[in-house]
Amino acid sequence: METLTALLLIAIISYVSNRITPVLVRLPIGAQHVLFTGTEYLFLGLLLGPYLIGFLSKEVLDQLRPFVSLALGWIGLLYGLQFNWRDIRTFPLIYMPIAFLQALITMGIVFIVFYPVLGYLLGGNRLLYPLLIALSASASLTSPSAIAVLHRRVEIKERDLVTLVRYISGIDSLIGITIFGLTFAIFHITYGYNQGLLPLEWFLLTIGLSLFLAMIFNLCLLLPLTSNEFLAVTTGMVVFSSGVASFLYLSPLFVSMVMGLIIANTSSKREILYENLVRGERPFYIIFVIIVGGLWTVEPLWGGIGALIYTLARVAGKYLGGIYATAIFKPPFPIPRDLGLALLSQGGVAIAIAASLQQTYQTTLTPTVMTIILTGVIINEFLGPRYLMKVLSK
Amino acid sequence: MKMGRVFILIILFLSMFMLLRFFEKGLVNEEALPTLSLGFVLVSAFLFGKTVKDYSLPMVTGYLILGILSGPYVMNLISHETTQALRLIDEIALSLIALTAGGELRMKEMRNLWKPLFYISLVLTGVVTAGIAIFTFLFLYLKPLPGAEGLLVNLFIGLILGIWAVNSSPDITIGVITEYRAKGKLTETILGVTILKDILVIALFTILLSFGQNLFTPERGSEPVFPLLARKILGSFLAGTGFGWLMAMYLKRVGKEVTLFLVGSALFITSFSHSYGLEPILVAVAAGFFVENFSEEGESFIKAVERGSLPIYAIFFAIAGASLDIEGFRRMWLIGAVFAALRVLTIYVGSRFGASLAEAEKEIGHYTWLGLISQAGVTLGLAIMVERRFPLWGMGFKELALAIIVFNLLLGPFTLQYALKRAGEIEGGQPSR
Structure with missing residues (x-):
């Protein structure tokens, strides 16, 4: 009963948000960006969650866990589908290493900054690495949403620089999702369990599983399907792949992304699938963010301090990443030194990483790390469009 | 296409069977079982429904038969606890x-x-x-x-x-x-x-x-x-x-x-x-x-x-x-x-x-x-x-x-x-x- 009422409330809120979000266009651009991305629903989830109002009690949240897995799969698949090689090839090839290198540099800097503290607190615990990688992988991600918000306010001319920023923010999450996804295999939660698999075996299983699920999905897409049937198969396959990954303590985000990546490059129905997923994304994503907010145990002191350090490290990472990546792989047009500051918008994939971490790796420090990531996302969503505007106006 | 559907169904059944049988309890996340079963049910019921339709039976019959076959009393791919966990979706x-x-x-x-x-x-x-x-x-x-x-x-x-x-x-x-x-x-x-x-x-x-x-x-x-x-x-x-x-x-x-x-x-x-x-x-x-x-x-x-x-x-x-x-x-x-x-x-x-x-x-x-x-x-x-x-x-x-x-x-x-x-x-x- 409680679950039903909670779901009802979530459904209504999702609806209302859908209606009012476009109205709030007169807010400062940072706040507008937060509303545009739906990040504010974290607060709503937090408010309804077990630590404040208690409407989303622990029991209700437990029953809603399948929705989190489902959302992770949805986000992963949608992201993977964007990697159509034929589309990517239309951009200069040099953009790709720039995107990936700046993400890796950001990851590295955040990793180095947090390693001493977390290493000290967790001692020899091997679960230190999933926490560190969640922090650094989430920091490396860039979302294209800031460009979309800016586009609503000012006219953006499609210059080379804009194309590059758009390209990087569309593609660089691949690195973060992949490294975070493979962490689930290498630092598998069941490591050391009697008759458990070795990290390499989990790694191979993750890759094999992703390919296998992509094959099944592709076979399903070969069948002649009406639009109603297409919806059934798509939803079913997203739920199934997320379910398989979560069942084996692997990353649903990564497995679904690989599945999407393969479908994007092998299936003729890629466009229809993408459109279907996008159509259901917004209300679905908001429900997900509210649940994550409910699952969030806020660690105000250390989480707050950590979030500030995280943001600073991320800004430094993006800034240096932009400089070094464009210095090593020189694009054929002038690049401002602070290109990295145009890449601060972080987006929903970072929230998905935090949720994924919370679902699988429950250590004493997980709530703190989750607080750091989620607070960091909110701060970065505020900063993102402002700095983007600054860089582009040059 | 009929063969294609049957082939996918066999793969899905085998996958579920292997997942549930070959992985020991401590190696798997049982909290994810309802999500896994839900995905399996959705895809396989649809495919099975389409297959029985080829034999002039309604798809609904296919969904029901698939549920019986994969349920706790036949293949046990969907356990009793899972059907209980999915009650919410059932009611909606x-x-x-x-x-x-x-x-x-x-x-x-x-x-x-x-x-x-x-x-x-x-x-x-x-x-x-x-x-x-x-x-x-x-x-x-x-x-x-x-x-x-x-x-x-x-x-x-x-x-x-x-x-x-x-x-x-x-x-x-x-x-x-x-x-x-x-x-x-x-x-x-x-x-x-x-x-x-x-x-x-x-x-x-x-x-x-x-x-x-x-x-x-x-x-x-x-x-x-x-x-x-x-x-x-x-x-x-x-x-x-x-x-x-x-x-x-x-x-x-x-x-x-x-x-x-x-x-x-x-x-x-x-x-x-x-x-x-x-x-x-x-x-x-x-x-x-x-x-x-x-x-x-x-x-x-x-x-x-x-x-x-x-x-x-x-x-x-x-x-x-x-x-x-x-x-x-x-x-x-x-x-x-x-x-x-x-x-x-x-x-x-x-x-x-x-x-x-x-x-x-x-x-x-x-x-x-x-x-x-x-x-x-x-x-x-x-x-x-x-x-x-x-x-x-x-x-x-x-x-x-x-x-x-x-x-x-x-x-x-x-x-x-x-x-x-x-x-x-x-x-x-x-x-x-």
Whole structure:
């Protein structure tokens, strides 16, 4: 009963948000960006969650866990589908290493900054690495949403620089999702369990599983399907792949992304699938963010301090990443030194990483790390469009 | 393409089998089992449904068979705990199906059908109740249910089973009608009679259970019967009408994100009904009926519901199949078969007699009974209610009811589809001459 009422409330809120979000266009651009991305629903989830109002009690949240897995799969698949090689090839090839290198540099800097503290607190615990990688992988991600918000306010001319920023923010999450996804295999939660698999075996299983699920999905897409049937198969396959990954303590985000990546490059129905997923994304994503907010145990002191350090490290990472990546792989047009500051918008994939971490790796420090990531996302969503505007106006 | 579907199905079954068997308990996240099972059910039920359709069976039958096969009593790919964990989704699906059922009842088309609807429902209820009650009474005289002793108890069980047997499944009926996009007088009659009977059964069941409880288990106490009836039937219709008005207003004034809105409405209807002791199916049927007949938004409403109907039906019926206690069925299947056959016979007699009294058209007289055979989750719910109220012999009653349901569950969708085809009310159907 409680679950039903909670779901009802979530459904209504999702609806209302859908209606009012476009109205709030007169807010400062940072706040507008937060509303545009739906990040504010974290607060709503937090408010309804077990630590404040208690409407989303622990029991209700437990029953809603399948929705989190489902959302992770949805986000992963949608992201993977964007990697159509034929589309990517239309951009200069040099953009790709720039995107990936700046993400890796950001990851590295955040990793180095947090390693001493977390290493000290967790001692020899091997679960230190999933926490560190969640922090650094989430920091490396860039979302294209800031460009979309800016586009609503000012006219953006499609210059080379804009194309590059758009390209990087569309593609660089691949690195973060992949490294975070493979962490689930290498630092598998069941490591050391009697008759458990070795990290390499989990790694191979993750890759094999992703390919296998992509094959099944592709076979399903070969069948002649009406639009109603297409919806059934798509939803079913997203739920199934997320379910398989979560069942084996692997990353649903990564497995679904690989599945999407393969479908994007092998299936003729890629466009229809993408459109279907996008159509259901917004209300679905908001429900997900509210649940994550409910699952969030806020660690105000250390989480707050950590979030500030995280943001600073991320800004430094993006800034240096932009400089070094464009210095090593020189694009054929002038690049401002602070290109990295145009890449601060972080987006929903970072929230998905935090949720994924919370679902699988429950250590004493997980709530703190989750607080750091989620607070960091909110701060970065505020900063993102402002700095983007600054860089582009040059 | 048929081979392709079978191939994918085999792969899916093998994957589930390997995942559940080869990975030891400590290696897997059991909290993720409902998500895994849900995905498996959704894809495989759809594929299985399409496959059985190639053999002229309704997809609904495929979903049910797939649920039974993968359920806890056959392959155990969907455990009992998983079906329980998926109850929430099941309840939402039932509300959506009932909303569709209400939306399919068009007053314009039913205006000329009120006479057959009324007569068939009433006569059929009488004939089936009397036929099954007398037979049960005689049967229990020879072979009483464990815990049930005395003529009065046997008479009561006979009456309860008789009324229970009148009920046919609105969910299967609407599932088949939607699947085949059936339209016409027979379709409206079958749906109308199914819902009218549903109301009659709820009323009679409530009265009889209350009466039985006072007689056999007075220590348990019971709510006064008339306020209970008023709440269950009148209250449900009033609430449903209110929801229907709100939904119509929304569709008219806003008209966006209709699918999301409908899911939210289904949730609200279920939640509200449970909180106030209303009948969720009646509330949803009334809401759907209001939107279809008293607003201009009927068409867009039905379209929106049907747009997302396939995954809902696949999940709902597959879980219904998986929830069936096949062990119980194995113990009682022979008696169940006899009762199921008698039920079909009484439905035939009641429906034909009712139709002839109403001077209904030939198709309605000939084929309506074929559309009233199916029984499913709601009917099982009534049997469970009896089990809870009368713990002494309720278990035996439920097992007998279950054995009857399994036959009707598998036979019902097929006979309904056959009837609609013969009446020429589905695409590709051949009207009988």
